[in-house]
Amino acid sequence: MNTQRWMGIRFFSFFMTWGIFLPYWAGWMIYTKGISVSEASLIMSVGLVARGLSTLFAFPYLSDKVSSKRLLNIAGIGTFIALIAYIPAGSFTSLMGATILLHLFYPALMPALDSAAGVLVQNKQLKHYGRSRQWGSIGFVSIGMVLTIFTARFGDEIIFWALLLGIVAFVVLSLLQAPAVLSVKPPAEQTQKIGLFSVFKIKHFSLVLLIVILLQAAHASYYNYGYIFLQDINAPTYLIGLIINIGVIAEIIFFSIADKRFGNFSVGALLTLSAIGSSVRWIAVFAFPSVVIFSIAQVLHAFSFAMAHYAFMKYLINNIPQVQIPKAQGIYSALALSWSTAVFTIFGGFLYEIEPRFAFIGMVICTIPAMLLALVYRNVETKQGNVLETI
Numbered sequence: 001m002n003t004q005r006w007m008g009i010r011f012f013s014f015f016m017t018w019g020i021f022l023p024y025w026a027g028w029m030i031y032t033k034g035i036s037v038s039e040a041s042l043i044m045s046v047g048l049v050a051r052g053l054s055t056l057f058a059f060p061y062l063s064d065k066v067s068s069k070r071l072l073n074i075a076g077i078g079t080f081i082a083l084i085a086y087i088p089a090g091s092f093t094s095l096m097g098a099t100i101l102l103h104l105f106y107p108a109l110m111p112a113l114d115s116a117a118g119v120l121v122q123n124k125q126l127k128h129y130g131r132s133r134q135w136g137s138i139g140f141v142s143i144g145m146v147l148t149i150f151t152a153r154f155g156d157e158i159i160f161w162a163l164l165l166g167i168v169a170f171v172v173l174s175l176l177q178a179p180a181v182l183s184v185k186p187p188a189e190q191t192q193k194i195g196l197f198s199v200f201k202i203k204h205f206s207l208v209l210l211i212v213i214l215l216q217a218a219h220a221s222y223y224n225y226g227y228i229f230l231q232d233i234n235a236p237t238y239l240i241g242l243i244i245n246i247g248v249i250a251e252i253i254f255f256s257i258a259d260k261r262f263g264n265f266s267v268g269a270l271l272t273l274s275a276i277g278s279s280v281r282w283i284a285v286f287a288f289p290s291v292v293i294f295s296i297a298q299v300l301h302a303f304s305f306a307m308a309h310y311a312f313m314k315y316l317i318n319n320i321p322q323v324q325i326p327k328a329q330g331i332y333s334a335l336a337l338s339w340s341t342a343v344f345t346i347f348g349g350f351l352y353e354i355e356p357r358f359a360f361i362g363m364v365i366c367t368i369p370a371m372l373l374a375l376v377y378r379n380v381e382t383k384q385g386n387v388l389e390t391i
Contacts, residue, residue: 003125003179004132007117010072011136013173014109017166019140020147020159021106023244027227028159029095037228039092041349043099044224048342051103056334059108063326068116068182069174075112076171078105083164107338109170111329114313116182118325121317123181129313134255137306141248148241186323199320199328207377208315209332211271214370215308217340218278221348221359232356235291243294247301254302258310267318268378270311275371277303279364286361304367312336 026040035043062071082102089098117133120126143166150158199205230240262270281300284293312332320328344366351358 003120004127006179007113007120007126007132008135010113010116010173011133012139013166013170014113014139015136016139016143017163017170018110018136019143019245019248020163020166022223023144023227024147024151024156024159025163026224028156030228031156032160033090033095035092035095037225038349038353041224041345043092043096045342045345046096047099047103048338048345050100051107052334052338052342054104054108054334055111055330055338057330058104059111059333060327060330063112063115063330064186067185068112068119069178070183070185071112072109072116072174073171075105075108076167076174079109080164080167080171082106083160083167086160106167107333110337111326111333115326115329118313118317118320118329119181119322120179122322122325125179125181128259129317130255130258130310134252137248137252137255141245141252144241144245144248148238151241152238197327197331199324199331202319202324204377204380205315205319205328207373208267208271208312209335211275211370211373211377212308212312212332213336213340214366214373215271215274215278215304216336217344218282218363218366218370219305220341220344221282221352221363223341224345225348225352225356225359229352229356229359230291230294233289233291233294235294239291243291243298246295246298247305250299250302251306254306255310258306262307262310266378266381267311267315268374268381270307270314271374272371272378274303274307274311275367275374277307279367279371282360282363282367286357289357 026044029035029040029043030037059071062074066074079102082098082105085098085101086095089095113136117126117129121129126132143162147159147162150162226244227240230243231237235243265273277300281297281304284297284300316325316328316332344363348359348362351362
């Protein structure tokens with residue numbers, strides 16, 4: 001089996017659905033279910049809390065009990081059932097319930113796939129993580145291009161059906177053959193000895209995690225309000241999907257060259273560059289609220305998101321034992337990709353209703369501290385390197 005191709009296809013199929021959910025879901029609820037921006041903000045934030053609970057506790061627990069392949073099956077089927085619950089939902093309460101159910105299953109697919117990739121890399125079955133991960137970004141951007149055409153023709157209702165169809169495709173793929181190492185159930189004697197938070201004992205894990213938490217939280221306003229912000233600054237409807245996907249195209253380019261061009265960069269250096277790029281991105285969107293500048297700033301998604309994620313994966317692969325990878329991924333997904341984003345989604349929603357631009361400049365409250373901490377970690381790495389050379 002070609003594991004590079006297998007991993008690339010799974011990343012592609014998942015992120016194709018993520019390319020529907022992430023930029024469009026809040027807008028879909030606002031425009032098709034008739035709720036307000038603040039209600040959508042609260043629903044998505046509560047969903048992120050549920051997502052954090054799922055990825056922090058349920059995902060690592062199941063990772064200790066079942067194989068990676070079985071875990072992907074469980075999460076995929078659960079996601080399909082949760083999406084069906086949206087069909088009759090029409091009130092704020094029912095939409096909240098459906099969203100909580102969805103976030104218990106759907107986002108767990110992301111750490112499950114990254115954990116599978118980490119295991120394959122450590123077992124020398126996957127040579128290039130970045131090359132496989134770029135197919136996830138390609139799936140994200142390709143569906144955005146297609147969805148733009150269909151929403152312009154049929155309206156925002158098509159968003160739901162596109163996501164449902166994408167999840168069906170992912171479930172079908174997850175039921176097919178997987179690399180043998182991913183079908184192996186974890187040994188009970190190993191998983192019982194290692195607690196969920198044992199990874200915090202690993203050197204510098206807490207510092208690296210804090211940096212990526214800040215960097216990923218800074219995307220809260222963009223993820224939840226970027227779609228409606230583009231409408232507020234009079235971006236043509238048929239171009240919104242393309243503009244959103246400029247960032248993903250930049251992400252694809254980064255992941256395609258990351259192993260070759262950035263493989264020798266230290267984790268601290270990568271995190272510092274990410275924080276600088278993120279700060280410049282949100283300042284530009286605030287200072288120049290135009291379609292052209294927003295589009296140009298999208299290129300910095302390669303720094304603000306892709307480089308931060310690549311840096312964390314590099315730290316994980318180099319420092320985290322295989323049996324602890326799902327735990328590290330669960331903590332990262334819960335704290336960096338869920339709870340911190342939930343907090344700043346509410347913060348961004350509050351700022352957005354005052355003035356849309358404020359939602360973006362408010363994100364530097366994350367990026368500036370992240371840059372300072374990344375510089376500290378880079379200096380620590382440099383000193384350690386000098387000590388090792390002396391020895």
